[in-house]
Amino acid sequence: MSVLAPTLRNETAKLRRLHVVPTVLALGAGLVLLTLFTVATSGQDSPTWALPLAGFSFAAPLVCPLLVAVVASRVVDVEHQGNGWLLGQALGRTPGSLCRAKLVTTGTLVTGAVIGAAGAVVVLGTLLGVTGPMPFGAWVGTTTCAVAVSLVLLALHVLLSAVIDNQLVCLGVGVVGTVLAVFSSGLPGWVAHATPWGYYGLGAAADYVDGKLTMLTPSYPSVAVLSVVAAVLFAAVTARFDRQEA
Amino acid sequence: MDVLSAELTKLKGSLAWTVVVLLPLVMVGAGIFTTVVSGEQLQDGWDTLWMRSVVFYGLLPYPLAVGVLAALVWRPEHRGGNWNALMTLPVPPARIVAAKTAVVALLCTAMQAVMLLAVVATGTALGLDGMLPGRYVVALAVVALASLPLAALQSALAMLMRSFAGPVAVALVAAAVSIVLLAAGIAPAVWVLPHVLAARATQLGTGTFLDAGQVDVASVAPLLGATVLLAVLVLTASAQVLGRRDVHV
Numbered sequence: 001m002s003v004l005a006p007t008l009r010n011e012t013a014k015l016r017r018l019h020v021v022p023t024v025l026a027l028g029a030g031l032v033l034l035t036l037f038t039v040a041t042s043g044q045d046s047p048t049w050a051l052p053l054a055g056f057s058f059a060a061p062l063v064c065p066l067l068v069a070v071v072a073s074r075v076v077d078v079e080h081q082g083n084g085w086l087l088g089q090a091l092g093r094t095p096g097s098l099c100r101a102k103l104v105t106t107g108t109l110v111t112g113a114v115i116g117a118a119g120a121v122v123v124l125g126t127l128l129g130v131t132g133p134m135p136f137g138a139w140v141g142t143t144t145c146a147v148a149v150s151l152v153l154l155a156l157h158v159l160l161s162a163v164i165d166n167q168l169v170c171l172g173v174g175v176v177g178t179v180l181a182v183f184s185s186g187l188p189g190w191v192a193h194a195t196p197w198g199y200y201g202l203g204a205a206a207d208y209v210d211g212k213l214t215m216l217t218p219s220y221p222s223v224a225v226l227s228v229v230a231a232v233l234f235a236a237v238t239a240r241f242d243r244q245e246a
Numbered sequence: 247m248d249v250l251s252a253e254l255t256k257l258k259g260s261l262a263w264t265v266v267v268l269l270p271l272v273m274v275g276a277g278i279f280t281t282v283v284s285g286e287q288l289q290d291g292w293d294t295l296w297m298r299s300v301v302f303y304g305l306l307p308y309p310l311a312v313g314v315l316a317a318l319v320w321r322p323e324h325r326g327g328n329w330n331a332l333m334t335l336p337v338p339p340a341r342i343v344a345a346k347t348a349v350v351a352l353l354c355t356a357m358q359a360v361m362l363l364a365v366v367a368t369g370t371a372l373g374l375d376g377m378l379p380g381r382y383v384v385a386l387a388v389v390a391l392a393s394l395p396l397a398a399l400q401s402a403l404a405m406l407m408r409s410f411a412g413p414v415a416v417a418l419v420a421a422a423v424s425i426v427l428l429a430a431g432i433a434p435a436v437w438v439l440p441h442v443l444a445a446r447a448t449q450l451g452t453g454t455f456l457d458a459g460q461v462d463v464a465s466v467a468p469l470l471g472a473t474v475l476l477a478v479l480v481l482t483a484s485a486q487v488l489g490r491r492d493v494h495v
Contacts, residue, residue: 023415030422037426066310066418073411167410168261168318175310176272182302183276187283 004101007093011075011101015109018074024109027067031117034059036124048132050206050213052125053142056118057204060146061181065197068110068150069174072157073167075102080165089245095162096241103151103158103234110154111147118143138205138215145203145223152196152230153177159237189219199226249337249345253319257349262318266353269311270361273303274368291374296382297452299365304389304448305428305455306421308357309396309441313417315353316400317410319346324408330493340485343401347481350397355390362386381461385450388461392447392469395440395476402484421445428455437472440480 015021038055039047079085079098088098118139126134161170177197184192185201192198202219209216257263277298281288288294323332332342366378403413420441427435427442428449433456435442446456447469453459 018409019412026415026419030419033426034422037429041429062306063418063422067415070411070415070418074409077410166261168265168314171314171411171414172265172268175269175307175314178310179272179276179302179307182306183280187280191283 004097007097007101008104011098011105014075014078015105018078020071020074020106020109023067023071023074024106024113027063027071027110028113028117028120030063030067031056031059031114032120032124034062035117035121036128039125039128039130046129046131048213049125049130049135049138050215052121052130053135053138053206053215054204054208054213056121056142056146057185057201057207060114060150060203061185061197061200062178064114064146064150064200065153065177065181066171066174068154069157069171069177071106071110072102072154073161073170075106076158076161076170077167079162094242095244096238099158099162099238099241100234103155106158107151107154110150114147114150115143118146135205135215141218141220142203142205145218145220146200148223148227149196149199149203152199152226155230155234156196159234162241193222196226196230199223249335249341250348253345253349254352256319256322257353260318262315262353263356265311265314265318266357267360269307270303270357270364273307274299274361274364277302278368278372288372288374292369292376292378292382295365295369295372295374296378297454299368300361300382300448301452301454303361305425305445306418308448309417309421309424309444310414311357312350312354312393312396312444313400313403313414316346316350316397316404317413319349319353319401320404321410323405333491333493338485339488340481343398343405343481343484343488346405347394347398347401347484350401351390351394354393354397358386358390379451381451384461384466385447388450388466388469389444389447392473393444394473395480396444398477398480398484399440402480402487405484405488417441431456436469437475440476443469443472443476 035052035055038058039052042051044051085095089095122134122139157170157174160173161167164170180195181197181200184195184198185204185207189202192201199222202222204216205218206213206215281298323329362383369378400413400417403416407413420439424439424442424445428445436446449455449457450465451457451459451461458465
């Protein structure tokens with residue numbers, strides 16, 4: 001009998017007890033507030049859509065890396081604390097399947113938060129007086145890139161938290177990753193490609209170039225390759241977990 | 247054994263020292279790396295090196311690190327039956343709270359020392375003229391003191407939350423709020439939120455985020471005043487809360 005549906009139901013139920021939803025809501029709220037803050041403090045009387053796009057590209061590497069690490073740590077640490085890996089295996093839920101289920105449930109929330117935040121910025125930006133035709137393609141593109149990179153990091157942190165009992169490592173990687181994400185945005189492309197956190201900068205649709213606000217084209221091929229590689233590695237590692245005893 | 251001595255003993259071999267040493271080194275390294283890769287020079291020598299190393303460090307990574315350190319200090323109490331053992335100790339809650347806060351504050355002070363050594367070593371290796379201006383040494387001393395309320399608050403959060411990640415998430419949100427408040431020029435916020443106080447202290451002497459670029463009595467006195475007020479408030483409240491807590495059944 002398939003254990004997929006009961007596993008997903010169980011993991012979804014755990015989200016509520018672990019207060020993951022407030023954390024994800026904080027992620028979305030942080031994205032919106034920091035983006036709109038850059039618009040409000042720009043000093044421009046009639047800001048164009050390049051400004052909130054640049055603000056979103058500034059907020060994503062600041063907010064997403066650590067909160068994604070926190071979410072992953074919360075949902076995985078409970079298994080270490082309560083011997084959940086062994087209990088799950090006794091119920092036919094291998095450690096690998098638990099990790100996959102955790103990624104699906106938390107990934108759904110993170111995806112919703114990032115998309116919701118982008119939508120909220122568009123609505124609130126209009127109310128704040130952002131002028132000009134709304135670049136729908138740029139918003140969809142940069143939001144998709146932010147979602148993809150966030151899911152890659154979520155997968156990484158789920159695996160890290162599962163392998164290492166002490167959550168200091170997972171969160172420490174999240175803190176260092178935040179630093180890398182913020183610093184990578186202003187550096188040459190090869191630096192941004194060096195770590196997963198740098199891909200937030202590669203997905204930016206607007207930024208300040210030589211002091212001037214400029215629309216950019218996100219590096220879709222780079223983000224796509226990162227996503228595929230991460231998916232393959234996650235599947236391979238969790239398949240290996242399935243063959244290990246809890 | 248005295249509570250503080252017990253807490254200090256727990257620090258031996260603790261992973262907390264990894265955070266204390268690694269974070270300042272990462273921040274100084276990142277600042278130098280961006281300088282080298284972008285081809286820019288350190289135009290104002292030690293001042294530019296300080297700005298590139300400390301400004302961002304104080305706004306986001308530092309409060310996060312304090313959150314991680316506090317979570318680490320309280321982690322043993324949330325494992326096994328240690329919380330119940332803590333509840334049955336013949337020690338007033340205020341002493342337990344003060345000891346835990348003192349340990350976190352000590353780690354924060356050590357972090358500032360590592361930051362100072364890292365900046366001096368990097369500047370010397372890069373061949374900068376002279377030495378790090380004394381005002382930045384004073385600034386770091388103020389940061390160590392101004393971190394006391396932050397240490398107390400994060401310690402209280404780690405006491406209340408069994409999760410390791412919870413207090414760190416709160417630290418991130420509070421740090422983001424601090425950045426917004428400082429950027430908006432709301433100076434009185436240092437008297438309300440410890441995260442704003444610590445972030446403001448790290449900007450001393452840099453001329454950024456409300457800072458006039460001077461490290462003098464006029465800039466330092468309000469921060470020290472806010473430190474005393476917030477530390478007393480947070481420690482008192484934490485002791486009251488711990489005194490009303492019960493064993494985990």
